[in-house]
């Protein structure tokens with residue numbers, strides 16, 4: 001991935017010309033959203049003293065990411081002032097910010113915006129777009145950008161950015177873990193990224209309520225004739241386990257582990273919406289196309305959608321005769 005020089009120059013102009021810069025990531029943020037939000041906000045604060053940098057997300061950082069520097073500075077009350085510029089991170093489309101209706105100035109061209117993203121159906125909605133679908137994470141793009149403009153990546157910033165690289169590659173295990181990803185990891189470790197802090201907080205910590213919720217997910221897996229491993233969690237499951245919605249993150253990788261399946265799906269009930277998370281391990285299945293049928297999106301191997309409604313269980317029973325019984329029937 002090479003950062004195009006013309007876009008780089010325009011982005012620098014936007015940043016130089018703004019007194020306040022608001023960094024925004026998608027609602028219900030994952031490690032890459034939080035890592036890229038914090039990484040970018042701290043990079044600008046360091047490189048451009050005197051500028052006010054706002055950390056904005058509709059939802060707070062998930063608990064697993066609260067150890068990151070700056071995580072507690074995230075607010076959800078951004079109010080536009082003329083002269084502001086925005087940097088939008090890890091958002092495949094405007095509505096993922098959940099600010100598309102309340103803050104139309106972000107998307108109608110009335111304020112300068114820069115976006116960094118790696119979702120392949122991104123409609124390039126910002127004034128300057130750094131969208132690289134071949135990147136495994138948004139954090140990877142930010143590392144390339146910071147190095148291209150010559151911004152210093154401190155140990156704190158490297159820790160934020162490595163979190164995004166790790167979470168979007170499932171701990172460097174997903175098929176999107178290219179040589180470029182390993183190069184980025186090496187770059188961040190040299191910059192002082194505190195790898196073990198990330199491993200402990202993100203991959204080796206599971207709350208009691210999370211394990212209880214995952215137990216319910218695993219208990220309810222069913223396999224469909226179309227080759228799907230499917231599970232569902234209701235509001236009742238969240239209540240009974242004491243888990244919040246964000247604790248479902250990661251459970252899909254277990255559902256996706258059933259051998260021979262084409263895809264996996266977890267449906268989860270959240271207020272009046274049902275969220276679907278899709279994964280596949282196969283090259284000939286595109287789950288982002290499946291998600292698109294339900295107005296969702298994502299990547300070829302990991303995608304999601306949300307539909308208004310509730311979950312209704314459907315149980316099917318049929319009587320299957322034993323071979324012995326069938327034999328008796330045939331003899332009569």
Ligand SMILES: [Mn+2]
Nearest residue numbers: 032090138168
């Ligand atoms: Mn991402």
